[in-house]
Amino acid sequence: MIGHAQKLEVSNLRVTGDGGRRLLSVDRLEIRAGSAVVVRGPSGAGKSTFLYALAGMIAPETGQICWGDTDIAPLPEAARAAFRCRNMGFVFQEHLVFEELSAAENAAIAALYSGRALRGKIRDRAATELVRLGLGGVGTRRSDTFSGGERQRIAVARALAGDPGIILADEPTASLDRDNADRLAEDLVTLARTEGRTLIAVSHDPALHDRADRIIDIVDGRLLEGADG
Amino acid sequence: MIRKLILPALLLIAGSAQAGDEAGHAHASDADSHLATLGDIRLVHAWTRATDRGEALVFMEIEHNGHKAATLTGGASGIADGVNLVAFRSRDGNAGYVTLPDLTIAPGTEMVLQPEGVALRLTGLDEPLVEDQSFDMEVAFDLGHAQVIVQIEAPNATRHSHAGHAH
């Protein structure tokens, strides 16, 4: 199912770090809309840099990053943030929830800065996602009362609350035990597939590798896999 | 018992500032601008403070060398809408100037119009009063009117710049 998933096309992408060191170099990459892709590679290979560039959190030196019809690479920071806010959901390695907020408030965090018109919608969606992720009925509890696995699921609910066409995940299962990791991997891929979202996850976890449509390897800032979709 | 005298400590510091400037200086050329007469009444050193607030208090020394009481009633000036006689009064911790209908000046006495005392209040000033300039004003008594030239002093002046000088 495609849904409002976004297709990705990257060409001539170059990302340079402080001191001029080349961090990432991608000549060509295409990812089909609605597919679940895992990116792997050794430590320091540039996987996170790749993810952050796709998210618009890093401005590349050159190149194009086209999500659907929108090339986000040349956009100013505020426009990239706005695109990210509207179209992307992000799941981090360490869940990174605001402990003093409730589960529902965390999941609906985007409601605080998305404008009055979208506020109600985001809150409703966040509540729905919490239920789907097995956290229904506990939305008002403070987030620091949940286990690590539950907090990661709150983070996933947060990522989905804006109904994004793109989900980006940076080692989403790394800080979880085996059972929780398997469950989260299953949730992420299923939700992406059934609702038609493009999922790109950086991960070492075999649970995600097994479920992915495609695996991309990065070594020393370069993609090993080809450019086909 | 020795009372701590917070008040006197403060007031005595200021007390030294109360010492009057009584040195007499003779004036040469500008004596006339500081002096006006009306019969036995001499009006000396008319002054006011620079301001842009639309009203001002005029002060002066009035010496009555005659034999019959005189009554100060008010005044007039081309630069103000109205002039009236006011007197300082402190009540219940609040201080201000209240209007007087008139003021009797006994013969052989000197009435000093000064800050925190009696004054002539000009209201509805056309323009700000600027330091070191002057303007004409009429002072009204029951016996008649006297023309004075009012000297404009600094905004925080407490006396005429030539106060204490004999005329």
Add this chain to the structure above:
Amino acid sequence: MAEIYHALPTWAQDVLVMLGLLTPLMVVGVIVLRGFHVRPLLVGLLRRQVWISAVFTALIAVSVALGTGLIAQERGLRQGTARAADKFDLIIAAPGSEITAMLAAVYLQPSDLPLLDGATYAEIAQHPRVSLVAPLGFGDSWRDAPVVGTTAGFVDHLSEGLAAGRLFMTEDEAIAGARVSLDIGDSFAPAHGVGDTAEHGAHGDFAYRVVGKMPMTGSPWDRALLVPIESVWSVHGLANGHGPDWDGKIGPPFSPAHFPGTPAALVRAESLGATYSLQAEFSTARTMAFFPGSVLARLHALMGDIRQVMSVLAVITQVLVTAGVLAGLMMLTRLLARRLALLRALGAPRRFVFALTWSYAATLILTGAAIGLVLGIAASLGIGAAITARTDIVVSATLGWPEIHLVAGFVSLTGMLALLPAYLTMTRPLITDLRG
């Protein structure tokens, strides 16, 4: 524009000034927070950093309290001293220092003053425009209470009706001030002089009997004992103010030839204008006439420069403290960097992070200022009570417009300064902060 402003009633002018001072803060607030709902995160931030927030708020509160307390206290003292002089329209004394005479006659601070003689006193008493004249003869005391010789007319004028008992009718009767520890029927023997140098027993077995109690006046007269002037002269071995054909009734008229003298006389006339005329008439080589209210006002005006300096110092103190707080906030934002980076990574615009940081600082400032205002009034009430205990002048501290303006200006200024740490959080490197 200025004309319209000056034509407004004073309270309206004060409200306008306050709104004017708060306007920059309100405008900044509206612009910064436009479109955002920062409250949940702001509350979360305050809860998470509760101790640091409390310390910063307390610092701001203390500095505001100092400033407002200072101003309120100064005004309370100024008004209290002025109120204590309300009953003393015009004082006539022998030539000398107006301030010394005022301190003695109005505030009962002991001083050696030259005396007005009988002829001069008679001239004042017989003046057609005088409605009340009363001698004020001090010099004796009982414990820490000055014994002042005067007339029943003065007691009536000062007290506006006794709280208990009646006015004195014989030379050995006395009226006690509200705070003197004597009641009706009690007796006391006056000592010659006041304070540590008072000579007890100097007047032999003579004793007064209290026949009346005055109500509170809020002035040093609450601790005074008022007696007939005749008795003060008599106990000092002088004529008692009356000639050989005296009918025995104390009080005026006095015989000039048998009038030993008085350091000062209180004078009232039929109108304010008449009082000023009297002042001019009795400003001579032999007499000095002054309005205690005017003398006090001139002194207050003289000290106005000190007041200005105090106000400026108060503002500087507050701004310095707040600058310190803001510097602390800049350090705090480093601690919060990862969470703020998370928001940006999730797609929150930088302006949201700016708004969150600024509203956190503004909350501390506004809360601290409000608490400081309350603390300042409480402090000045406490200091006022202490001053009242020492000087018997009732000093009441109330919240006034000068303090409100000070605080309004302060919150606006520091609210603007708080834009700086907010800007700094907005410009931090996203990826570095995200990685922690």
